Amino acid sequence: MSTTVQAPRRRPRRWQVAPYLFTAPAVILYIAFMLVPVGYAVWLSLRAYRIEGALLGRKTDVFVGLENYAAVLTNPDFAAGFGRLAVYGIIAVPLTLGLALLFALVLDTPAARLKRFGRTAIFIPYAVPGVVAALLWGFMYLPSTSPFSYLTRAVGLGTIPFLEEPGLFGSLANIAVWGGVGFNMIIIYTSLRSIPSEIYESARLDGASETQIALRIKVPLVVPALVLTGVFSLIGTLQLYSEPATLQPMTSAISNTWVPLMTIYRDAFGTDDLPQAAAASTVLAVGTVLVSVIILRIVNRKRMGVER
Amino acid sequence: MTTTTTARPGPAATAGRRPSDRARTRRRQGGWGVLPTIVLLVGAIYCLIPVIWVYVAASKTRGELFTTFTFAPGTGLWENLVALFAYEGGQYLLWCLNSLVYSGVGSLLSVLVSTMAGYGLAKYEFRGRSFLFLSILAGVLIPGIVLAVPQYLLLSQLGLVGTHWSVLLPSIISPFGIYLSRVYAMSAVPQETLEAARIDGAGEWRIFQTIVLPLMVPGMVTVFLLQFIGTWNNFLLPYIMLSDQDLYPLTVGLFTLLAKGSGSPALYSVAITGAAVSIIPLLALVLFLQRYWRLDLVSGGLKG
Numbered sequence: 001m002s003t004t005v006q007a008p009r010r011r012p013r014r015w016q017v018a019p020y021l022f023t024a025p026a027v028i029l030y031i032a033f034m035l036v037p038v039g040y041a042v043w044l045s046l047r048a049y050r051i052e053g054a055l056l057g058r059k060t061d062v063f064v065g066l067e068n069y070a071a072v073l074t075n076p077d078f079a080a081g082f083g084r085l086a087v088y089g090i091i092a093v094p095l096t097l098g099l100a101l102l103f104a105l106v107l108d109t110p111a112a113r114l115k116r117f118g119r120t121a122i123f124i125p126y127a128v129p130g131v132v133a134a135l136l137w138g139f140m141y142l143p144s145t146s147p148f149s150y151l152t153r154a155v156g157l158g159t160i161p162f163l164e165e166p167g168l169f170g171s172l173a174n175i176a177v178w179g180g181v182g183f184n185m186i187i188i189y190t191s192l193r194s195i196p197s198e199i200y201e202s203a204r205l206d207g208a209s210e211t212q213i214a215l216r217i218k219v220p221l222v223v224p225a226l227v228l229t230g231v232f233s234l235i236g237t238l239q240l241y242s243e244p245a246t247l248q249p250m251t252s253a254i255s256n257t258w259v260p261l262m263t264i265y266r267d268a269f270g271t272d273d274l275p276q277a278a279a280a281s282t283v284l285a286v287g288t289v290l291v292s293v294i295i296l297r298i299v300n301r302k303r304m305g306v307e308r
Numbered sequence: 309m310t311t312t313t314t315a316r317p318g319p320a321a322t323a324g325r326r327p328s329d330r331a332r333t334r335r336r337q338g339g340w341g342v343l344p345t346i347v348l349l350v351g352a353i354y355c356l357i358p359v360i361w362v363y364v365a366a367s368k369t370r371g372e373l374f375t376t377f378t379f380a381p382g383t384g385l386w387e388n389l390v391a392l393f394a395y396e397g398g399q400y401l402l403w404c405l406n407s408l409v410y411s412g413v414g415s416l417l418s419v420l421v422s423t424m425a426g427y428g429l430a431k432y433e434f435r436g437r438s439f440l441f442l443s444i445l446a447g448v449l450i451p452g453i454v455l456a457v458p459q460y461l462l463l464s465q466l467g468l469v470g471t472h473w474s475v476l477l478p479s480i481i482s483p484f485g486i487y488l489s490r491v492y493a494m495s496a497v498p499q500e501t502l503e504a505a506r507i508d509g510a511g512e513w514r515i516f517q518t519i520v521l522p523l524m525v526p527g528m529v530t531v532f533l534l535q536f537i538g539t540w541n542n543f544l545l546p547y548i549m550l551s552d553q554d555l556y557p558l559t560v561g562l563f564t565l566l567a568k569g570s571g572s573p574a575l576y577s578v579a580i581t582g583a584a585v586s587i588i589p590l591l592a593l594v595l596f597l598q599r600y601w602r603l604d605l606v607s608g609g610l611k612g
Binding site: 003011016018019020021022023025026029030032033034036037038040041044096099102103106107109111112113114115117118120121122123124125126127128129130131132133135136137138139140144145146150178181186187228231235241242245246248249261264265268269276278281285288289292293299308 | 341342344345346348349351352353354355356357358361362365373374377378379406416420421422424425426427429432434437440443444446447448449450455457458459460461477478480481483486512513516540541542543544548558559560561562563566567569578581583587589590593594595598601604606
């Protein structure tokens with residue numbers, strides 16, 4: 001942490017063209033594929049813009065102010081989607097972070113064996129795309145192929161309703177936990193490894209147990225890493241789309257508006273109501289940025305090297 | 309496995325002590341006994357079960373898939389592979405190639421752009437630097453998926469929707485990659501070396517090519533891998549942009565296979581086998597390149 005080299009403090013002797021050239025490709029792409037789309041979405045969201053097939057017939061659009069936003073915020077489908085997202089997130093995010101922290105602490109424990117195997121195995125799901133992960137778990141949930149339901153049927157408990165609400169929330173959260181634990185574990189673990197071991201030595205000399213060291217020293221020191229992984233998990237939660245969409249053919253419990261992004265997708269490409277989709281996208285983006293910024297601000301301001 | 313080289317008190321040294329002493333020594337070195345190992349093993353099994361399942365299931369014939377116990381291997385592996393690669397005249401192979409092109413080319417360009425920008429932001433003082441950096445940080449927080457719909461609209465006006473470019477171009481810009489490159493450049497490129505090269509009369513681009521790039525390779529590998537896996541796993545962007553099945557990446561291809569499968573269960577085996585095969589390259593990549601990762605970059609605990 002303290003080893004980062006200080007940024008150059010000398011005053012620029014002359015106006016340099018080099019830094020602008022180095023950052024130019026990124027700036028151009030950033031403007032073209034992030035700023036302009038965001039701006040375009042905001043502009044579009046303020047219009048009523050019925051499209052009958054052709055995108056070029058844009059002369060017909062009118063400025064309607066915040067009408068689309070009012071429609072989005074009062075849309076029961078959208079609200080219900082956020083409600084489901086909240087239930088899903090409340091299960092998935094703490095479980096992902098908690099398990100990631102647990103595995104990272106275990107990896108950092110001298111007594112643990114098979115560390116390399118464990119670390120690699122837990123990291124493997126990170127390499128599996130969300131769609132494929134949903135496909136794998138989907139078959140493990142599907143009554144006719146599920147090994148879990150096979151076992152419960154064998155002992156007379158019947159089939160586990162993985163793909164019916166409310167179990168569906170747990171099933172979807174499990175896919176996210178499975179896919180996310182490994183990456184977050186590595187982030188927290190590398191952060192644990194950067195703590196100088198002298199701290200532990202002196203704590204041990206003072207008679208602290210391994211449990212006390214873990215809870216009183218390690219956990220507080222990795223809080224920044226936890227915040228970072230928490231924000232990423234949260235952003236991931238708000239973007240939930242491919243997992244429920246993949247499970248959709250397997251169950252009737254997932255509607256076309258099950259999560260907000262599915263509603264946005266339907267508005268944009270199903271019913272061609274682009275301004276509505278744009279307004280909903282904007283709401284989702286603003287919500288994500290707000291929540292992330294609030295978390296980052298509250299928990300620690302010095303993160304991400306902004307203040308230097 | 310790493311062997312412990314630090315001198316532990318051997319059996320001879322501890323043998324003479326009282327049992328309580330020995331127990332204390334053991335506790336000091338580890339604590340919790342075998343519990344950590346068990347936790348780790350349970351985690352490993354949890355993470356491996358679906359992967360093992362998909363390979364077992366890929367070996368089953370259509371009939372076996374729904375009748376035999378899920379972890380009992382079947383007899384139809386070869387049959388499934390043939391069906392997979394014959395599907396729609398070999399479309400699966402095209403999907404693999406497309407995924408490789410989108411992820412490979414996209415991440416390579418992304419790494420170049422990110423490295424240059426990260427270096428520029430880390431090592432130069434210039435007007436607008438903080439503003440630029442803050443804008444990029446804000447970009448990290450904008451969910452890429454939310455951009456997909458407006459990106460679709462803009463690219464469709466340029467006539468690029470439905471082409472390789474519509475997936476490739478938006479994948480190049482990575483605010484997170486730029487952020488990581490800046491972090492890495494700050495710690496890996498010494499200011500004195502740059503000054504020395506400047507005094508020797510080297511141009512800025514030459515300095516970048518001959519001095520900076522080699523120093524930044526570990527950071528670049530990390531950004532490349534993160535970006536590669538991110539693009540490989542991306543679903544919504546290609547799903548929105550593409551309509552020609554021959555241009556699909558694996559994620560979208562497998563998704564459509566599964567969606568069709570609900571109508572004709574014969575395709576379930578093809579989808580499962582396709583999923584099993586599609587995991588192999590990324591598994592190999594992650595396992596092989598694990599040691600080159602500098603994920604301490606991400607956690608902020610970078611040691612130069």
